[in-house]
Amino acid sequence: MKKPYRILFVCLGNICRSSSAEGVMKQLIEKAGREDDFIIDSAGILSYHQGELPDSRMRAHASRRGYNLTHRSRPVRTEDFYNFDLIIGMDDRNIDDLKDRAPSPAECSKIHRMTEYCTKFTYADHVPDPYYSGAEGFEYVLDLLEDACAGLLKTLPSSSERVRE
Numbered sequence: 001m002k003k004p005y006r007i008l009f010v011c012l013g014n015i016c017r018s019s020s021a022e023g024v025m026k027q028l029i030e031k032a033g034r035e036d037d038f039i040i041d042s043a044g045i046l047s048y049h050q051g052e053l054p055d056s057r058m059r060a061h062a063s064r065r066g067y068n069l070t071h072r073s074r075p076v077r078t079e080d081f082y083n084f085d086l087i088i089g090m091d092d093r094n095i096d097d098l099k100d101r102a103p104s105p106a107e108c109s110k111i112h113r114m115t116e117y118c119t120k121f122t123y124a125d126h127v128p129d130p131y132y133s134g135a136e137g138f139e140y141v142l143d144l145l146e147d148a149c150a151g152l153l154k155t156l157p158s159s160s161e162r163v164r165e
Helices: 017-031 056-064 078-083 092-101 135-155
Strands: 005-011 038-044 086-089 111-113
Touching: 005 017, 005 092, 017 038, 017 056, 017 135, 056 135, 086 092, 092 111
Parallel strands: 005 038, 005 086, 086 111
Antiparallel strands: none
């Protein structure tokens, strides 16, 4: 049986960057006709916004680009390290926090930075938190995420290349 590749996007509160990355990635996968190849989710380092929809400003900016962000915020859980093949943080703080929480070196090796997959914004070393920025901050985050998610999709195996153990 073919096993879907599981990706978890992570930021601080799971209401701007990671929820947007989830939405962008899901749409790219759908357009590529590869929905059965992947399971996509997002989470936050903190549980402060647990159960909330993404930030209303993020949803508005994403909606203008055709993304419908409906994910409800949740914190990263220990089982995420076992249940996901790839865990992608948005900045150094997220990466450090994820590495601190990883239950073993094997799970720690699943952690990557979102901007590793950028093909246009190659100078970007992180996806900045737009929460305290204006409209330009939200737009820049979406620009980065669209670039990185497209780059990421090019690197991912199809379900025919992954077989359930």
